[in-house]
Amino acid sequence: MAITLSERAADHIRNFLTRRGKGLGIRLGVKTSGCSGMAYKLEFVDVAHDDDLTFESFGVTVFTDAKSLAYLDGTELDYAKEGLNEGFKFNNPNVKNECGCGESFHV
Amino acid sequence: MTLDFKQDFFALFGQPRRFGLDAAALDAAYRAIAAEVHPDRYASAPDSERRLALMHATRVNEGYQTLRQPLARARYLLQLAGIDTQEETNTSMPAEFLMEQMEWREAIADARAGSHVEQLEKLARELAGDLKSLEAELAEALDSADPDLDGAAQLVRKWRFMEKLDQEIGDAIEALLY
Amino acid sequence: MALLQIAEPGLSTAPHQHRLAVGIDLGTTNSLVATVRSGSATCLPDEFGRSLLPSVVHYSKAGTVVGHNAQAEQSHDPHNTIVSVKRFMGRGLADLPDAGSLPYHFVDAPGMLQLSTRAGAKSPVEVSADILRTLKERAEASLGGELTGAVITVPAYFDDAQRQATKDAARLAGLNVLRLLNEPTAAAIAYGLDNASEGTYVVYDLGGGTFDVSILKLSRGVFEVLATSGDSALGGDDFDHRIYCWMLSEAGLSGLGAHNTRLLLTRAREAKEALTEHTETRITAILSDGESIDLTLDQATFHEITKTLVDKTLLPVRKALRDAKISVDDVKGVVMVGGATRMPQVQKAVGELFGQPPLTNLDPDKVVALGAAMQANVLAGNKGDDDWLLLDVIPLSLGLETMGGLVEKVIPRNSTIPTARAQEFTTFKDGQTAMAIHVLQGERELVADCRSLARFVLHGIPPMVAGAARIRVTFQVDADGLLSVTAREQSSGVEAHIEVKPSYGLSDDEISRMLTESLSHVKEDIEARKLREAIVDAESLLEATRSALASDGDLLDAAERADIDAALAVADAAIKGDSTRAVNDAAAALSRLTDPFAERRMNRNIQRALKGHNISEL
Secondary structure: OOOEEOHHHHHHHHHHHHHHOOOOEEEEEEEEOOOOOEEEEEEEEOOOOOOOEEEEEOOEEEEEOHHHHHHHOOOEEEEEEEOOEEEEEEEOOOOOEEOOOOOEEEO | OOOOOOOOHHHHOOOOOOOOOOHHHHHHHHHHHHHHHOHHHHOOOOHHHHHHHHHHHHHHHHHHHHHHOHHHHHHHHHHHOOOOOOOOOOOOOOHHHHHHHHHHHHHHHHHHHOOOHHHHHHHHHHHHHHHHHHHHHHHHHHHOOOOOHHHHHHHHHHHHHHHHHHHHHHHHHHHHHO | OOOEOOEOOOOOOOOOOOOOEEEEEEOOOEEEEEEEEOOEEEEOOOOOOOOOEEOEEEEEOOEEEEOHHHHOOOOOOHHHEEEOHHHHOOOOHHHOOOHHHOOOEEEOOOOOOEEEEOOEEEOHHHHHHHHHHHHHHHHHHHHOOOOOEEEEEEOOOOOHHHHHHHHHHHHHOOOOEEEEEEHHHHHHHHHHHHHOOOEEEEEEEEOOOOEEEEEEEEEOOEEEEEEEEEEOOOOHHHHHHHHHHHHHHHHOOOOOOHHHHHHHHHHHHHHHHHHHHOOEEEEEEEOOOOOEEEEEEEHHHHHHHOHHHHHHHHHHHHHHHHHOOOOHHHOOEEEEEOHHHHOHHHHHHHHHHHOOOOEOOOOOOOHHHHHHHHHHHHHOOOOOOOOOEEEOEOOOOEEEEEHHHEEEEEEOOOOEOOEEEEEEEOOOOOOOOOEEEEEEEOOOOEHHHOEEEEEEEEOOOOOOOOOOOOEEEEEEEOOOOOEEEEEEEOOOOOEEEEEOOOOOOOOHHHHHHHHHHHHHHOOOOHHHHHHHHHHHHHHHHHHHHHHHHHHHHHHOOHHHHHHHHHHHHHHHHHHHOOOHHHHHHHHHHHHHHHHHHHHHHHHHHHHHHHHHHHHHHO
16 A cells, blocks of 8 residues: 655655755645545644654655545645646545545545 | 733733843743734634734733833832822922033033034933933832832933933934934 | 645645635835745746736726736836836825826825826726736636735835725735735745844845835744834835936936836836946937937946935934944844845945845845745744744834924834824813814924824813813724724713724725726626625634634633524524625624633633743743
8 A cells, every 4th residue: 555756746845845944744634524525635744643654755755644545545646737826636546536626535 | 810901011921010120031921922912813813803912912012111111110110009200290300410411411412513423322322321320229219128109200200301311312313314 | 626735734724725825015116926835935926937027007998907018018108007106105296206207197186196097097006906906816826716815015114004005905906914014024034034043133125116124133933123214215216217317417318208208217227237237238219209319327327326325225224223222233134125235336335334245145026025925824824833923013103283283292113013002182272072183103293294194073072171171092003003093082981983094095985896896897796705705704703713612612601602602503504504694693693702702712821821931931
């Protein structure tokens, strides 16, 4: 089981972590809410939790928890530009349908 | 434990009610409380909380300004003790003090007429020294076991005279520079 | 498909609930918008990758154009191309010494002047709103959603009228103003946080049309402004003007029309910029009558003709040092802000005054917008525990007119905001039943030398003998540096209150009318928008109340708790419906019920802060 980053996403995360001046890596997770039942969580990590699962991808440590991993296994986090907008995008193979907003999904 | 608006400024910052003050402790207490009540902490809060924060922050700033300046602090202590400092009404001063005032005024006028900015800055430093001794006298009058409140009120009135001198020096420097 | 940003630990928001906040530097020459994305402050560029939006608006029958495209119209349609509108904010025609040499048709409306354009008379507030709207649209396209709020920067030396006009412009552009922030303070945030600085710093901010200097003490996350000074009518534009005058005298020209004036001013600006890197520059132009100009300006001449301008900036610097009661030796660093600080003679003069080279490691054009974005991020609630505190001041004293045309100061300059001060006055005639109150801003003693902010009358004073009435006038300055004044007769309780809308400020009604008009352009359903706004406000109130109940619910007794729970349920139901009225009523009811709770929570926080501090002191 794994979560990966695209090389482009990893470059941006490393850059953001450097400019932020602290942080162990990033946390990917899911929480129940949103228009399609589940929502993604994407945060910096300053303190690791005991039950964290971690993955390394292009030199960036990715943190998650067992419950979230069940929904995120096989996900690749990418960085994309759409017009003036830019940011991270979850390519999650578990998703059956999304609400079209990219922020919440249903399995 | 309500922070009601009747609480005095010393209690607000958790400082003993006396003239001699630990400036670093006051600064630290002010910053800690300001950090809690500053309107920036409530920028996205509902209207009622924003209004409350504005009120509290205003009071905390007023309290800090009052306590950190010796003149304002002395006046405030006297006011708490029910003494009117009569700064506007009572202008009777010892003759010696009035003589000194005249000498100061002459020195300022001379320096100004001669466009001596350095001279004015020197006078400002001397005046700051005199204010330091006045501060020590105030501490003695207010903080002793048997405080001399009327004497302290007289010192406050003296300070007001000196403050006006400082203002005059500042105005003279500005007039020469601009 | 929204693209996600990395949130601070524990601060992920629910889907569609992002708190999108921006900082806007509304400059005389250029404007910028910035935001904090995945923890980093960044300026948002347009589709061509340009961050700077020229603060230029062109009005024509075909519509309104802002920025680079408007700039292109400058030479051939100068009357309808508004540049440097910031200089007109909150100003009347009498305030402009050079109105005659500007290519505009001014209309002297009561208070603030207006500009007559092909699209009708425009107030500087409306022109600024057009610039802000362009930046808002850019930000929303870049962030993929509606903005929650914005921090707008203003020169620290802006008076109340200029600040109020700026806030009105932002509201007119449909922005929720989280805070007006002083430009040097914004720069200090961006600079201080990047460099983890501690100590006393001077921010020297020479923009296109304004000059500010602020002295700040930075320590452990607190930015305390000790003093601020400046000149709200001095900037890079004046250097252009000196070159322009030099060109006229060298080429023996006079009485140029608007078109040629604009052309030569543009050439002057290009020459100024060229002289930053080159020791001389050639200036060529062909005037509308076919006459050609070909001049060479060298650095030495440029420095000579602008020396008085550079010297003029050093006076407020000295004044601020005196107000802060520090000497140049106490200054740890001098931060340079504003495009005009690129001029070598400016850097040299500042370096000589402070005996150290000024700090120029941040882009002087962007640093204000970046700092504003960082503050907006904090105010919107996107930052964790390690945020900072700004203690800013008012730049100019506030006072009241007293007998004989004199001004009595009520709040002295450099007072930390928010602040309030009350002064008591009395009647001077037997049976006097009204008292006129005239609010002024400035340092001078005579009313005529200060800026008049507002006049109002307290009516209904019960007739008494002269000197018996006690009228208490209270000045309150909020965290935006904006003043409101209340007058109250103590024995009868008769009261009058005004938000100090400068005599010429727009009333709230005027703003909502203008907002409605501008919205109808985009054919937006206003009712739907009102409902959506009401729901968003109510949701944030519900969220705040729930989180307060979770952390401090013990401060309530069972009955109070039950009342609040009931009001929460009503509000919850209302936001699922479609009645704006019901949402607003439910929110107001909840807000009233939670007022005492909020008070108790704030007291608890203060006690905690004090305790935490005492423990750490021991």
